[in-house]
Amino acid sequence: xKKQFLIFFSSxxxxxxxxxxxxxxxxxxxxxxxxxxxxxxxxxxxINNIFIIGNxxxxxxxxxxxLNFSAGITYDWEELxxxxxxxxxxxxxxxxxxxxxxxxxxxGEEQIEILITVDERRYFIPSIIFELADRNFSEWWTNQxxxxxxxxxxxxxxxxxxxxxxxxxxxxxxxxxxxxFDLRYSFPxxxxxxxxxxxxxxxxxxNKTISVRSAENKQVFYTNENEDVLRRLFSFFGRYSYRxxxxxxxFVTLGYNNIQINEDVLTQNENYFLHNDTNxxxxxxxxxxxxxxxxxxxxxxxxxxxxLGITKFGLFGSDDFKDWEFTGIANRYFPINSKIHAASGLxxxxxxGRRQPFTSVRGxxxxxxxxxxxxxxxxxxxxxxxxKNSLRYNLLDLExxxxxxxxxSGFSNFPVKLYxxxxxxxxxxxxxxxxxxxxxxxxKYLFGYGPGLDLVxxxxxxxxxxxxxxxxxxxxxxxxxxxxx
Numbered sequence: 001x002k003k004q005f006l007i008f009f010s011s012x013x014x015x016x017x018x019x020x021x022x023x024x025x026x027x028x029x030x031x032x033x034x035x036x037x038x039x040x041x042x043x044x045x046x047i048n049n050i051f052i053i054g055n056x057x058x059x060x061x062x063x064x065x066x067l068n069f070s071a072g073i074t075y076d077w078e079e080l081x082x083x084x085x086x087x088x089x090x091x092x093x094x095x096x097x098x099x100x101x102x103x104x105x106x107x108g109e110e111q112i113e114i115l116i117t118v119d120e121r122r123y124f125i126p127s128i129i130f131e132l133a134d135r136n137f138s139e140w141w142t143n144q145x146x147x148x149x150x151x152x153x154x155x156x157x158x159x160x161x162x163x164x165x166x167x168x169x170x171x172x173x174x175x176x177x178x179x180x181f182d183l184r185y186s187f188p189x190x191x192x193x194x195x196x197x198x199x200x201x202x203x204x205x206x207n208k209t210i211s212v213r214s215a216e217n218k219q220v221f222y223t224n225e226n227e228d229v230l231r232r233l234f235s236f237f238g239r240y241s242y243r244x245x246x247x248x249x250x251f252v253t254l255g256y257n258n259i260q261i262n263e264d265v266l267t268q269n270e271n272y273f274l275h276n277d278t279n280x281x282x283x284x285x286x287x288x289x290x291x292x293x294x295x296x297x298x299x300x301x302x303x304x305x306x307x308l309g310i311t312k313f314g315l316f317g318s319d320d321f322k323d324w325e326f327t328g329i330a331n332r333y334f335p336i337n338s339k340i341h342a343a344s345g346l347x348x349x350x351x352x353g354r355r356q357p358f359t360s361v362r363g364x365x366x367x368x369x370x371x372x373x374x375x376x377x378x379x380x381x382x383x384x385x386x387x388k389n390s391l392r393y394n395l396l397d398l399e400x401x402x403x404x405x406x407x408x409s410g411f412s413n414f415p416v417k418l419y420x421x422x423x424x425x426x427x428x429x430x431x432x433x434x435x436x437x438x439x440x441x442x443x444k445y446l447f448g449y450g451p452g453l454d455l456v457x458x459x460x461x462x463x464x465x466x467x468x469x470x471x472x473x474x475x476x477x478x479x480x481x482x483x484x485x
Contacts, residue, residue, distance in 0.1 A: 042110045046074045054118040058096055059164040063116060065194045066090040068246060080104075084114075089295045089303075090246060095460070096161055097121060098413055119413075123161045129154040133177035135219075135365060137479040138375040143218060150209075152176040165189060180205035188241070197241040207231045210261075212268040213358065215437040217377040224264045232260045249290040256283050259359060272358045275320060280357055282319040286311040294333065298460040299417075299483045301341045301392075305331040313360070321360065324352040329368075331485050343390045345485035350383040354432050363429050364446070368485065371425040373448025373470030375478050379429045379441045386427035388485050392419040392454065417456040423466065423484075424449045440472075447471050454483075 050071050052060055068083050069075065075083070084102045091100045098119040105113045133150045134140040144150050154174035162169055166188045174180040182203035190196050206229045211219040224230065237255030244250070259280040265272050273280045288309040294300035307329040314322030331345035347369050349362050356362075364371055365378035369386055396418035403413075426447035431438065452466035462483050469475040 042077055044074050045077055045080060045104070045110050045112045047071050047114055048107060048111055049113045050116065051113065052116045052118070054097075054120060056120055057123065057161055057164045058118070058120060058166070061194065062094070062096075062164070062166050062189075063091055063118070065189075066094070066246070069114070091116070091118070093294070093297050094166060095121075095297070096123075096166060121160075123159065125158045125160070127156050127158070129156050129172070129174050135367070135378075136370075136375050137481070138476065139219075141479075142376055142476075150177045152178055152180075174205075177209065178205055178207055195243050197243070199239040199241070200237070202236040203233070204235075205233050210265070211358075212265055212272060214361075214378050214380055217379055217438050217441045219378055220268075222265070222268045224262065228262055228264070230262045230265055234258045247291055247293050249288075249292065251286075251288040251290070253286045253288075254283070255285075257281070269358060271355075273320070274355060274357050277320070280320045280359070282313055282321040283315040284311060284313050285315055294331075299454070299456045299462055300331070300333045300343070302333050302335055304333070305329065321357055322353075323356060323360075325362075326350045329485075339394045341392055341394075343388075343392065343485070345388045346386070347388070347485070348383075348385040354382065356382070363431075364427060371427050371446055371448050371470070372423050372450065372466060372478070372484070373425070373468035373474065373476075374441070374446065375468075375480075376476070377441060379446070380435075380438065381429040381431035381442055383430040384427065386425065388423075388425045390421045390423050390452075390484065392421045394418075395420055415457065419454040419456070421452040421454055421466075423452055423468065445471075450475075 047069060048071060050064070050067070052063055055063060067087050069080065069087070084104070088100050088102050091097065096118075098121055099117075100119075101115075101117040103115045103117065105115055107113055130151065130153050132140045133152050134144055140146065140150060152174050153176045154172065156170065156172045156174075159169040161167065168184075168186040168188075170182070170184045172180065172182050180203065182201060182205075184199070184201040186197070186199040188194075188197045190198055208227050208229055209221050209223040210231050212222045213220050222230070235255065235257045237253055239251055239253045242250040257280070259273075261272065261278050263278050266276070266278070270276065286309060288307060291304070291306040294303040294305055307327075309327040311325045311327075313319075313325070327349045329345070329347050331343070333341060333343045335341045349369065351362065361380045362382075363369070363378060363380035363384050364374060364386060365380075369384060371386055372388075394417065396416060398416045400414040400416070424447070426445070428445055429442050431442040434443070448468045448470040450466060450468035452464055452468075455463040455465075457463075462481065464478075464480040464482075464484065466478045466480070467475065468478060
């Protein structure tokens with residue numbers, strides 16, 4: 001009965017949760033200047049010009065691409081207020097600027113000009129890699145005994161907005177638990193109309209310790225006596241993107257994976273690759289549709305996200321892995337008042353085949369699919385569905401001017417937001433193989449709940465501190481470093 005309830009509730013959410021009212025994204029644009037000048041708020045206004053200041057490197061057309069208004073057009077005032085608020089969010093979500101302001105300027109009776117003021121971020125950002133190799137902080141702290149051997153370190157270089165067109169380049173050199181090298185370059189627009197884009201990436205990584213199977217719904221790791229490299233992965237992909245409208249994106253990806261393992265891995269799990277070989281090679285192709293109306297990508301408080309995908313593993317007869325996978329994400333964020341907002345997110349994934357190579361196993365416990373209260377567990381299967389919910393109260397919303405002490409240009413403000421959250425997640429994982437050592441949590445209705453504190457700083461950094469209990473009557477304190485959905 002509980003399973004049927006979950007399916008019904010999730011279907012209902014998919015049906016009505018993504019109905020997005022564009023006016024809901026609008027926040028008050030300051031119109032008090034009409035009153036200050038003893039002018040009545042006009043019913044209609046005509047935009048004569050659009051001016052942009054502060055874009056020292058970013059090309060003007062990249063900003064204009066996000067605007068839903070044009071010079072020379074007459075708008076209802078209330079409609080324009082909504083458009084300006086939504087466009088401000090779109091420009092900020094380019095992640096090129098610390099701040100974005102859209103200001104209407106009176107030039108005559110029912111005549112205005114729009115001033116767009118931006119503060120550019122620092123675009124060349126070298127950063128130190130020092131991160132945990134495990135699925136989450138709690139996995140490392142509890143299941144892996146806080147071992148410093150399970151830390152990745154190195155350097156990562158970002159060069160965003162390379163030519164002023166919002167291009168993004170990333171070069172990484174990582175050592176430690178996982179040695180990895182990758183190069184990624186993204187061209188968001190390759191045409192004059194700014195609708196078509198390309199992304200390429202090439203990666204190579206090695207591991208001396210790898211997860212070879214799961215037991216009691218936890219990962220089982222293995223290192224051989226000689227501490228040999230147990231897995232090598234080489235991959236590359238190319239992605240074509242099409243942005244037909246402001247909020248709708250289409251992606252077509254072609255890729256190739258070549259995974260080699262040490263023969264000792266097969267002594268731990270003879271079905272690691274399913275075909276009793278130490279090499280897994282396959283091409284893949286995928287299509288994704290993405291509708292994104294979130295106000296802030298890193299920690300949304302308003303709007304909606306829909307992401308639907310289909311992937312074909314194995315394009316040629318010689319490929320070692322052949323299967324189909326379907327994925328879906330449907331998130332809705334809506335304000336209740338100026339301090340409180342609610343968030344609800346649905347995630348589902350399904351393989352067509354009965355079994356997959358262990359390196360392609362899905363389920364609950366692997367990003368982005370998790371249930372709070374089960375952070376220490378992996379629940380693996382061919383189909384899974386998770387519904388996550390949060391009610392959040394804004395405890396703190398401050399912004400500090402640090403321009404005098406900041407050694408880096410482009411970082412002049414330090415915003416701090418703190419939210420109290422009440423959370424409830426539930427879901428189900430279907431394991432067609434009914435693996436005996438994992439039956440405690442597979443093929444069962446699961447849920448978790450509890451309070452939390454979410455700290456959001458520097459626009460993109462999120463720290464979550466949560467205490468959660470699950471329906472196995474297990475409770476624990478968890479720390480996470482990104483928004484839950």
